[in-house]
Amino acid sequence: MKKFDFVIIGSGQAGVPLAFSLSKKGTVALIEKSFLGGTCVNNGCVPTKAYVASARRMWDSLHGEEMGIDIPAGAKANLEKIKARKDILVKGSREGIEKSISSNDKITLFRGEAHFISNYKIAxxxxxxxxxxxxINVGARAIIPKEFSKVDYLTNVDILELAKLPEHLIIIGGSYIGLEFGQMFKRFGSKVTIIESGDRLISKEDENVSDAIATILQEDDIAIEFNAEEINVTQGGTEILVEINGGDKEITGTHLLLAVGRAPNTDTLQLENTSIMYDEEGYITVDDYCKTNTAGIFAIGDCNGKGAFTHTSYNDFQIVEEYILGAKKRKISDRITTYGLFIDPPLARVGMTKAEATEKGFSILIGRRPMDKIGRAKEKGETKGFMEAIIDAKTNQFLGACVLGVGGDEIISGITNLMYAKQPYTIFRDAIHIHPTVSELIPTMLEDLQPTTKE
Structure with missing residues (x-):
């Protein structure tokens, strides 16, 4: 039995920085069964955003005329080259982590799958x-429903390894992962159909957001099938047949991507050998400091169910680091929800949706500005979407906001910072912003707050 001061299971966005931090205090065992870097580096943020960038270049090549640019016909996406570029970026990130670990004599890297023998013993x-x-920093993976187990399917991991473009990509699931892959592969040249069990896309968003995103994708010639409550999939050779609602609709494709949700990678840890508590879905129960019910054992990153993003995983590291060092200033409950949907144009969200704010009993005021009323967006030729703010009528503070439109993923940070500062929206409204920009219209939006949205 080899003794260490600290053991970290998983080298994701919480585990790696924690390993380096703890190595200043003692010996660290870092365990990784796959590639270093976790989801973000290997099959999440880094590779998918590289693909999004390539997809945008493809779109630009086909939309020069509207901007007065004559681009000769014949642009074609080369998936082999797109993948090769992605692989270089991923490899660079992995090698950087590995080099840093190997040069740190306080960190021992174990390659393989870990499981608990007892509370504090691991094999x-x-x-x-x-x-x-x-x-524990074991992350999450794609859920594979049993009904799809007998056909060839892709996950967010497999699809990034394709070297040949799908002729017709069928995507099961109309949420964040499915929408990003759907748009990028349509722009690469595939025919794309998205099948959603509900009556709208990304149902956690407000209806006007869901509707606007559906319109954006449909204008890219992506087919969307809603209300697919019953889905039956069969395969004959390379042909995949999807029957919706008992055959009301039949769709034939060449590739099938499953994007119906994520599940924590805790099932191989043999947690039954410990006193660590976890819920029915496998998420490990933690308190505000990522502590489990078992003294000295923490769960960080996606496997604790308190966030499903790189930025929340990294914040888990920050919370745990401060707790170990004794400061205890950061807590999970202090986090303000924020995330992005990286279609083009992107959706950025911070705080509550209108539905969430209303459900929680807030009296709200809404500010809304369509992108086609914003000068810089018109000049850039990117007028799809809108920005929207949700204000607490009693405190004048932001409860939430979204920006669906050009630059939205960057613009949202200004509102995020104001929310953390707990300052009223009037600070943003009355500030002077650079002209011409998209974000300068946020103050204009905030000058016309209404009890309900103006459509």
Whole structure:
């Protein structure tokens, strides 16, 4: 039994920085069964945003005329080259992590799948290790419903390894992952159909957001099938047949992407050998400081169910680091929800939706500005979408906001910062902003707040 001061299971966006931080205090065992860097580096942010960028270049090549640019016909996406560029970016990130680990004599890297023997004893292949403080950072993976197990399917991992463009990509699931891959592969040249069980896309968003995103994708010639409550999939050779609602609709494609949700990678940890509590879905129960019910054991990143983003995973690291060092200033409950949907144009969200604010009993005021009323957006030729703010009528503070439109993923940070500062919206409204920009119209939007949205 090899003894360490700290054990970290998983090298994702919470685990790696924590390993380097804890190495200043003692010996660290870092366990990784796959590639270093976790989801973000290997099959999340880094590769998908590289693909989004390539898809945008493809779109630009086909839309020169509207901007007065004559671009000769014949532009074609080369998926092999797109993948090669992505692989270089991913490899660079992995190698950077590996080099830093190998040069740190306080960190020992174990390659293999870990499982608990007991609360503080862990097995990896033929090794057995122990520590008084253990940090579980095993991430999550795509859910594969049983009804799809007998056909060839792709996940967010597999689709990034394709070297040949799908002729017709069918996507099951109309949420964030499915929409991003749907738009990028349509722009690469595939025919794309998205199948959603509900009556709208990304149902956690407000209806006007869902409707606007559906319109954006449909204008890109992406087919969307709603209300697919019953889906039956069969395969004959390379042909995949999807029957919706007992055959009311039949769709034939060449590739099938499953994007119906994520599940934590805790099922291989043999948590039944410990006293660590977890819920029916496998998410490990934690408190405000990422502590489990078992002293000295923490769960960080996607596997604790408190966030499903790189930025929340990194914040888990910050919370745990401060807790270990004794400051205890950061807490999960202090986090303000924020995230992006990286279609083009992107959606950025911070705080509550209108539906959430109303459900929680807030009296709200809404500010809204369509992108086609914003000068810089018109000049850029990118007028799809809108920006919207949700204000607490009693405190004049932001409850939430979204920007669906050009630059939205960057613009939202200004509102995010104001929310953390707990300052009224009037600070933003009365400030002077650079002209000409898209974000300068946020103050204009905030000058005309209404009890309900103006459509």
């Amino acid at each position: 990896i292949n033929d090794d057995k290790i122990t520590a008084k403080q253990i940090f």
